[in-house]
Amino acid sequence: MAQPRTLSASWIATSVFSRIVPKAAHCRIASGVLATIVLLTPLSSSAELAICTSPQRPDCPSAINGVAQGEFTFSRLIFADNQTAIDDLGDRIGYPHWQADCSESEPHFIAAMKRLTLVDTNESSQSISLLDERIFDFPMLYVVEAGFASFSTNEADNLREYLLRGGLLFVDDFHGSYQWRQFENWMGQVFPDRDIVDLPSTHEIFNVHFPIDDFIQIPGLRALCLNPGETWELPISKSAAVIESNTSRQQPRWRAVLDDDGRVMAIVNWNMDLGDAWEHADMEEYSALYTATAYRLGINYVLYGMTH
Numbered sequence: 239m240a241q242p243r244t245l246s247a248s249w250i251a252t253s254v255f256s257r258i259v260p261k262a263a264h265c266r267i268a269s270g271v272l273a274t275i276v277l278l279t280p281l282s283s284s285a286e287l288a289i290c291t292s293p294q295r296p297d298c299p300s301a302i303n304g305v306a307q308g309e310f311t312f313s314r315l316i317f318a319d320n321q322t323a324i325d326d327l328g329d330r331i332g333y334p335h336w337q338a339d340c341s342e343s344e345p346h347f348i349a350a351m352k353r354l355t356l357v358d359t360n361e362s363s364q365s366i367s368l369l370d371e372r373i374f375d376f377p378m379l380y381v382v383e384a385g386f387a388s389f390s391t392n393e394a395d396n397l398r399e400y401l402l403r404g405g406l407l408f409v410d411d412f413h414g415s416y417q418w419r420q421f422e423n424w425m426g427q428v429f430p431d432r433d434i435v436d437l438p439s440t441h442e443i444f445n446v447h448f449p450i451d452d453f454i455q456i457p458g459l460r461a462l463c464l465n466p467g468e469t470w471e472l473p474i475s476k477s478a479a480v481i482e483s484n485t486s487r488q489q490p491r492w493r494a495v496l497d498d499d500g501r502v503m504a505i506v507n508w509n510m511d512l513g514d515a516w517e518h519a520d521m522e523e524y525s526a527l528y529t530a531t532a533y534r535l536g537i538n539y540v541l542y543g544m545t546h
Contacts, residue, residue, distance in 0.1 A: 290462070310377065320420060378408055384506075406546075413473075443494075456507075
């Protein structure tokens with residue numbers, strides 16, 4: 239059986255990212271973007287096994303030293319795990335949940351930013367805590383596995399100030415109604431007086447750079463491997479404390495927390511895993527349909543956050 243390939247960022251930039259082409263002439267794209275469209279075949283059982291046996295060993299960079307290079311630095315948010323949620327869902331992955339997929343997803347996304355936009359993007363990403371006062375130097379914070387996050391009062395206060403001062407929180411990779419309630423709990427610490435609302439497909443954040451026409455569920459690796467043929471993620475296990483139906487995992491939702499002027503302060507991708515789509519962009523077993531949409535969405539979020 240063929241083993242998964244490990245391909246360079248330069249290959250990704252010229253092959254995978256060349257599939258992510260704009261659908262409107264007004265999209266601002268760096269010169270030289272290729273327009274080759276490469277369509278990948280659906281997952282087969284053997285290909286699925288190959289991608290599912292890929293090693294998952296996240297190696298997340300620390301916070302950068304000194305002044306950031308470039309206009310945009312991809313900044314992953316550090317948080318303490320909510321042990322109750324981990325126990326209830328049996329989700330013991332062997333490392334802190336905030337680290338999920340950082341080894342490959344960030345470098346791939348940075349390559350896309352450089353290839354498909356004119357933003358001066360830092361080659362290096364970072365992991366940063368809400369207790370680090372330098373968070374205010376960065377326009378966007380990315381948080382994964384939000385259903386397993388726990389924040390102190392000081393962290394929640396700093397996140398509130400960060401968002402009200404113009405920052406954007408990009409929430410990714412959490413699934414089902416149980417994890418949604420956990421997310422609501424800690425977001426309620428940040429904004430007890432603001433609702434989390436559904437965004438219409440016509441919202442500017444979905445059209446600021448790439449027009450998003452198809453709002454599809456973007457599966458993570460766990461969905462493809464543990465629930466073959468579906469794009470929604472099954473829980474590993476559930477304790478008696480978890481009361482949810484699988485239906486709550488089957489429909490993707492794009493939601494947000496807005497400021498008083500209607501600006502998106504937090505963009506919430508529920509029942510999706512954009513990070514996995516970035517990470518596996520160089521694997522033919524992962525559909526280009528998911529990859530292209532995930533990159534378009536991520537780039538839109540960054541540019542919206544930097545211009546609003």
